[in-house]
Amino acid sequence: MINGNRAVLVTGGAGYIGSHAALALRDAGVRVVVLDDLSTGTEAAVPSGVTLIRGSTADTKLIVTLVRLYDIDSVMHFAGSLVVPESVVHPVAYWRNNVANTMNLAEACVLAGVEQLVFSSTAAVYGLSDAAQVDEDTVPAPINPYGSSKLAAERLLADVSAAHGIRVAVLRYFNVAGADPDGRAGQRTVGATHLIKVACEVATGQRAGMSVFGCDYDTIDGTCVRDFIHVSDLAEAHVLALRYLRAGGASTTLNCGYGRGQSVRAVIEAVERLSGTTVELTTMPRRAGDPPALVAQADRIRSVLGWEPRHTGLDEILGSSLAWERRMMQERTFETARSIQATSAA
Numbered sequence: 001m002i003n004g005n006r007a008v009l010v011t012g013g014a015g016y017i018g019s020h021a022a023l024a025l026r027d028a029g030v031r032v033v034v035l036d037d038l039s040t041g042t043e044a045a046v047p048s049g050v051t052l053i054r055g056s057t058a059d060t061k062l063i064v065t066l067v068r069l070y071d072i073d074s075v076m077h078f079a080g081s082l083v084v085p086e087s088v089v090h091p092v093a094y095w096r097n098n099v100a101n102t103m104n105l106a107e108a109c110v111l112a113g114v115e116q117l118v119f120s121s122t123a124a125v126y127g128l129s130d131a132a133q134v135d136e137d138t139v140p141a142p143i144n145p146y147g148s149s150k151l152a153a154e155r156l157l158a159d160v161s162a163a164h165g166i167r168v169a170v171l172r173y174f175n176v177a178g179a180d181p182d183g184r185a186g187q188r189t190v191g192a193t194h195l196i197k198v199a200c201e202v203a204t205g206q207r208a209g210m211s212v213f214g215c216d217y218d219t220i221d222g223t224c225v226r227d228f229i230h231v232s233d234l235a236e237a238h239v240l241a242l243r244y245l246r247a248g249g250a251s252t253t254l255n256c257g258y259g260r261g262q263s264v265r266a267v268i269e270a271v272e273r274l275s276g277t278t279v280e281l282t283t284m285p286r287r288a289g290d291p292p293a294l295v296a297q298a299d300r301i302r303s304v305l306g307w308e309p310r311h312t313g314l315d316e317i318l319g320s321s322l323a324w325e326r327r328m329m330q331e332r333t334f335e336t337a338r339s340i341q342a343t344s345a346a
């Protein structure tokens with residue numbers, strides 16, 4: 001890639017989306033350094049050949065050192081806290097990790113002369129919207145602390161960009177799901193709360209059943225509607241965003257979605273069909289902080305970055321998630337057998 005192969009710092013690269021982005025960057029020939037505190041991520045998720053530094057985005061001094069040591073010109077900032085209902089219960093923790101720690105990271109970027117930054121934002125900044133699709137000019141109005149904290153971080157980065165010239169691509173992801181089609185990466189989150197991860201864990205027998213939060217929304221079947229995007233398409237968007245910024249592209253904000261809504265019920269039914277199982281469901285009241293529907297108007301990312309997603313089918317997203325869950329189960333069985341063997345040999 002351009003820029004004399006200077007490196008990219010990927011915060012949160014031991015997590016779900018960051019590890020797929022690290023893989024895509026590595027595959028594109030980019031040197032990658034991951035900074036992760038392993039609070040929700042795992043070392044096993046970091047692709048081979050990628051350096052992992054265990055540390056926090058709160059640590060300005062460490063980040064300045066890394067930027068100089070590894071000749072880093074760009075940062076992709078995935079590290080954060082991201083569970084909507086958890087944010088409703090623990091708003092301070094969310095503001096600390098998503099805003100205060102982003103402030104420390106931004107300070108380090110200024111001090112060390114980082115030239116560009118790609119920020120993981122979210123559709124949750126939009127909140128409630130009557131529009132069938134929300135575009136980037138929709139006035140943000142988050143309805144949960146997760147969304148508020150991400151919006152605050154976006155504004156902080158815009159101010160830093162204006163004052164210090166660091167160009168920033170804010171990527172507002174809609175609901176990310178799926179796994180690397182070649183099985184090299186997937187979502188490892190323990191106790192995950194994401195709809196597709198949970199449904200696939202039930203379908204593969206790792207959970208007994210699941211809840212549907214709210215069946216009385218004003219939507220097609222009464223359940224919430226989301227725009228699910230394949231993680232590998234999203235990872236590719238990051239490679240393109242880096243290329244765009246390194247070529248001198250101006251700061252920008254881009255929705256990352258397909259512009260297609262799927263209801264919670266439709267997703268669960270598709271998981272049942274693909275897995276040939278019945279997913280045991282309990283109907284629960286609405287979950288705190290949930291907007292009824294969030295679907296992207298996603299033309300801008302295609303025109304600005306030339307992004308052409310390749311894994312848009314819901315069945316492909318779910319198929320890759322199911323394959324990943326089966327793979328993880330096999331891996332655990334293998335690990336257990338190995339530790340039993342080792343114990344009996346000792």
Ligand SMILES: NC(=O)c1ccc[n+]([C@@H]2O[C@H](COP(=O)([O-])OP(=O)(O)OC[C@H]3O[C@@H](n4cnc5c(N)ncnc54)[C@H](O)[C@@H]3O)[C@@H](O)[C@H]2O)c1
Pocket residue numbers: 011012013014015016017018035036037038039040041042055056057058077078079080081082097101120121122123172173174175176177189
């Ligand atoms: N998963 C989604 O559907 C979704 C949608 C929109 C936006 N996002 C955003 O994408 C980003 C990545 O999400 P994910 O789904 O991969 O979550 P994840 O929990 O799998 O990954 C987050 C990673 O960041 C690390 N981390 C957290 N705080 C840190 C800190 N202070 N310093 C260093 N490392 C830290 C964690 O250990 C983990 O590896 C988040 O910023 C999230 O808000 C996710």
Ligand SMILES: O=c1ccn([C@@H]2O[C@H](COP(=O)(O)OP(=O)(O)O[C@H]3O[C@H](CO)[C@@H](O)[C@H](O)[C@H]3O)[C@@H](O)[C@H]2O)c(=O)[nH]1
Pocket residue numbers: 082083084121122123124173174175176193194195196198210211212213214224225226264287290294
């Ligand atoms: O066991 C479950 C899990 C989820 N849901 C519902 O499924 C929908 C999607 O929920 P979830 O998968 O938890 O995603 P969101 O709350 O929409 O948030 C995700 O998507 C946002 C972007 O839209 C990201 O910013 C967040 O980080 C990410 O967690 C919501 O209506 C939930 O109530 C259920 O009914 N049962």
